[in-house]
Amino acid sequence: MDAVKTKKIGLVVLVVGLALVIPMFVTKPYYLHVITMCLLWAYLASSWNLFCGFAGQLSLGHGVFAATGAYVAVMLFNDYNLSPWIGMFIGAGAAVLLSILIGYPTFKLRGAYYALATVAIGSGAVVLIENTQTLGPFNMGGAEGLIIKLMGNAPAYFQFMTKQPYYYIALIMLIIIVIFAFWLKNSRLGYYLSALKEDPEAAAALGINVRNAKLVAAAYSAFFTAIGGVFYAMLIRYLEPHAIAGPLMSNEMVFLAVVGGTGTVLGPVLGGITLHAISEVIQFYFGHLAQGLHLFIYGLIVVFMIMFKPQGIIEILQKYYNRFLGISDRGEEDNDVKSTSGS
């Protein structure tokens, strides 16, 4: 047992250590930007997974939460000079309220219908944003989008002139969400979500308030997704309704989590980093060959994974991980960690 724990801790220290020193070796801003985006997508996939993976609901409109966080924080910043560091929490709060509002009527819908409802909500949100030029005293930008007011180097306002700070912020965000996901998975709510994911009727017979459990998980998910949206806005410095609230954002989160392994702690992280990196590499080296090539290949990868490795990348790695730790596939050495946590 001690050996296993030591190995686990060792692995974590190694990975985090490596991650911390990457900016020292990768100095070209473009490359660092790409790596930062990989981290951000790993984060967003994880935030989607907090509710959808753990509770087994397919939300295809999660972009609406990223958009809520982003637009609220940006509008407060552009028009009222409120630092995005504060604005992000207000945006996240708004996203939480929205998730509860949406959750109440939609959670009773069966899987496929729930997915359709989220598609309608997501698409509807895009259209609403496109048609709104001003929201009260705030400029919302409508279809042309919102440009984030440039302040040069202003750390207090989430603006930096180099890529390094963004990288580290993304890394910290990712570490935080992984820790949170791990905590959630092993908490009472985590067990409840696993139960209701498999059999809501059986779960109810064991004292689980299924709807409340889902609402709480959805709120957590919306909170983190919103903050991810704010980061995205501050990094790209431009908010476009389709990019942040539309299918591009929503579907990407889902695919990354699915390819990595839904319902696990590290699956979405792996999926996010790997798949996004592949997509960027293809785009960089072969993008000039044909428009849409990188998405075509990306789509093929997802199709392949769903058909042949539905449990995700994490399933492939689980074997090697177990071997490295020196435990059998059942994980019988360690009773404290859930067998599906993949950490």
Add this chain to the structure above:
Amino acid sequence: MMYKMESLSVIVNGISMGAIYGLIALGLTLIFGIMKIINFAHGALLMLSMMLSYWAWKFTGINPYLLIVIIAPLMFVVGYVTERFFIKPVLDAQKDVREPIAVLLLTAALAIVLENLSLMVFGGDYVMAKTTVTDATLVFGGVTLSAARFYALLIAVVVSGGFYLFLQYSELGRKLRSCGQDRNTASLMGINVPNTYAIAFGIGTALLAVAAITLLPFYYVHPTVGGVFMTKAFIVVVLGGLGSVPGALLGGIIIGLIESIGAQYMTATLTTVIVYAIFLLILFIKPSGLFGSRLEW
């Protein structure tokens, strides 16, 4: 008098566009109703049908409406093969899962593959099959209508009606319906369920091909054109009731009318929001739609 005729053409436009929605929804309700899966590749398949039809017309010059004879069977094969090779294995693997969403994601991923393949092969230009029909008009009792839309309406109604009869009275139709009701019983009665599923998918795609061709003379084709049609088709399916042919047609017409009339008073995109809002209301209040049974969903 002019005002009334204008509103009449708005209504007819709405009905004809709605009939096309209904035709598109028909394939979806067939697949959804029989296989119980949501086909997120439906829109991309529509787009593919439109692309293939456009380029066939471009190279051969044959009247698009005549191309139905070639494109529809072709798309049937595309649908059949897609189900057999991509969807079937995933569906089988999810047999015991309560909510088989992997198939849903698979079709969504296939949609991305098809869209971008189309982008790579056909390019990103907006194209339209401009034939003699495109700008032609018909005059009925003083009312001027777009010929292309009118023909689309005719074809949609005829095909829907024919399909309904096929489903109700033919041997294959009965097989399809029994698979949709209870696949286990159907299997016990000697029906080859996997094959029937593939046929259902093929027919659904073939119906898309017909809809695609009716759109060709007056609608711009582009690799991304499938998305909006698909969302609307789903709304029509839910509105009309899962698995109901008359529901699909009627639901389509209702949506078409709402859009057409709504466009007189607000932007086209806002009518979309209204349609989505209605959709959500139906889901929350009466998910079985107009003609679906309460137990179906």
Add this chain to the structure above:
Amino acid sequence: MSSPLLEVKELTINFGGLIAVNNLDMKVNTGEAIGLIGPNGAGKTSAFNLISGVYKPTHGQVTFNGENITGLPPYIINRKGIGRTFQVVKPFGSMTVLENVMVGGFVHTSKRSQAREIAMQVIEQVDLKRKINSLAKSLTLADRKRLEVAKALATQPKILLLDEVLAGLNPTEIEESVKMIKNINSSGISILMIEHVLQATMAICNHIVVLDYGKKIAEGTPQEVTSNPEVIKAYLGDDYEAVNN
């Protein structure tokens, strides 16, 4: 005169014309083990569903521990102290046996260590310790039935509703399960069990209620009930042998 732990009065449910449970009066006193028997379709599982909150009755009342719990949602009824198993067992397949039972253990605590302790105890009680880290979907039917009982037991119920826990088991497994249920009963948990395996039922229960077409047609000690001509008539179409044994 202590009041019964669980009591149903005039309990009725009408499914648009089909009256699955018709004016049922029944009670379970603290510490008792009551059997609920009757031919297939007699309304036994419907009665369970009414008591546990899955169905809302069209008429009648369910009282538990002196409190009217009619129509409350299942999760609240469970928290109040009624545990139930399902006729077609519902294990959480991709979770281990321990994790499955811990789900139940979390009812009255939010601490994982406590839930785990409760689960370990219960798993010991149902003799599933040897499979404690196995995935639920890999269990045999007999073990799944035990798991089903363990999950409900972990919620620390005052009464356990068992729905055909013995169905599909071989004679040895039935014998072991009978022992298990008797132990649970003697630990202070009341039992209300639906069963078709009448011999086992009579070994566990001191009082039997017989349903047919939703109505109670007889009740009494096992001997009284099995020699009741009404009961024999109701079963003639089903399992005459079982009654005669």
